[in-house]
Amino acid sequence: MGLALTTAVTASEPGLRLAPEALRQPPEPPTQSFSVHEATPHRLVAPDDTALPLRRWGPAPEAGESPEAVVLGLHGFNDHAGAFVATAAALVPEGIAVYAYDQRGFGATGSRGDWPGTGVLVSDARWALGSLQRRYPDTPIVVMGLSMGAAVATLALDDAPTLHPEAAVLVGPAFWGGSAMPAYQRFALWAAERMAPGLRVSNEWIGIEPSDDPAVLQALEADPRWIGAPTLEAIVGVSDLMDQALRGASGFNGPATLIQYGSADEVIPPAAVCALFRALPDDAPWRAALYPGGYHMLTRYTGAAAVLADIRRFIADPGAVLPSGEGLEPAAARRAVCQSAGG
Template sequence: MNIENNHARHRHALAGCVMFIALLLAALGTLAEDKPRPRLTDDAVITTDGYRLPLSRWLPDGEPCRVVLGLHGFNDYRETFDNLASHLSADCTAFYAYDHRGFGGTADRGHWPGRARLVNDATNVAELLRARHPGKPLYIVGESMGGAITILTLAQDYPPPVDGAVLLAPGVWTRDVQPWYMRTALWLGIRLAPGLEIPNDLVDVNPSDDPDVLEYWQSHPMVIKRSRIASLYGVANLMDAALAATDHLQQPLLVLYGGADEIIPSGATCGFLERLAQTSADWRFVYYPEGHHQLTRYSGEDQTMADISAWLQSPQAALPFDGQLSLAEARDELCDS
């Protein structure tokens, strides 16, 4: 009798376990169904957590020959690429650019989203573009902060299927080359007043020599005019991480920098090139002596855009303008500046 009772109890326990597992699997399945799938619409990217990133597209007539994803810089937004994207779309290129979280037209404008979110979004959008344009070469163009995000995206253990990248004055101004007073101010600010907003014009630097671009930075409603200390601290961490991740880059790269850049110091770019030279990446460096930080939005923008277009068509081809420097030449030009 006891044996039969034990068997009955075991059967009931087993049935209970099976029921629990079935309910658990059903619940997990429901959660999986409720989780948004990343997707592209005509004017937005819907991310894995359901967040909406405003999207702009510049498409060629007919089937594109290649696809470019543009990642904008700090306090900027996606339409900053209009010059370059319009130029490239006339040259058989489909160009896409979205607003990073915390910038442009996103819901959390002015708030730093965190490095992981920025990289995850870039990864997801690159994968979506690859799926939308199968068989077409896919490149990233990253400007300033967008260049730092590009580096971190491509340096992952499992990077998205990108064929190469153009880095426009990449954000690699790390703490070890920043002035001591800047490091100290950030260290104190993040601890004492992370929400304090600093006017952008507190520091007299210009990203361009084009009066229209300078007016854009002063008055365009999508440009952030005051930066929270938490955001400044976040972008400083992002740049530190980008330089450290450079060791893991393997994709073809075109690095562009201007001699009149008032945002990213030449010493920071020099340090990045020294680090890049130790990798297996096939990289090329082009220097524009009169170039400003926004290399596709200044008086010499035609040179920059022609070089980018030529490189996208063939990363090994000769570039239209004679600005390419070897590492030794870049050291002479930048490292002692």
């Protein structure tokens, strides 16, 4: 049996509901896992009383440990918080605590498979970040978004003056909205939303591989919380989310942000990343790392060690040279990606 869910706040109060017994014996992330999907005793409770499964790894004050930094993880489309186990395995030895929750409509949430809407996802991310700021008022907090989570992260940080993370990491950022799509794809999404929004589309039918590691792909196939056949409504919804994030990129002004992208990404094409890099201001505090042969799931492919080493270094010092040697300033990153996109 799992631990009984007890709370660090009153039963009627939203926020982080953390199981004290689990915190006193913080779990070490398994180093050979690419995802975890067993039940977790922790929850993030939103202001509307929706309880979202929450995972955490690393130092906890209840165990007499103070983290050097705290990462808030936002997972990608069809995925869940267990996607951060490999990241946690790389960061926990550095004294970094990692928190990640199942976003609404995903993982073990009650609305799994339903598209919640961009506004709800963004509101939840803001609430999660604010809750961590209240728990760790004097500790640097880094927001890390994978794919769709990167789009949610940037929208959450836009025009949110009470939120002040130290830095952000956007991994395989999904900013491929209508404004960056070819006309035929925009029409297909429009038609699908109106004619068959409940129809499910198998990821196998699409034929896109997010990683080159067979063990990762096998783990996804065996994961009961991974959504292998999203609805067309969800696909249209995430496209709208990505489009909103892309349109908002021109106003980006921080925090210090590292954007990681792989040249073998089969999910987000170079044209979409080119559009993002062109939209981001040159004088804003962002830079990129472009990984030759890197797949969409950069933290879960055969070259993930270099990606995770860069994340560790960036969290320790956002201005430092990345150990992979793949770091680029805005102008150089824009040239490299847009040339590969043929633009």
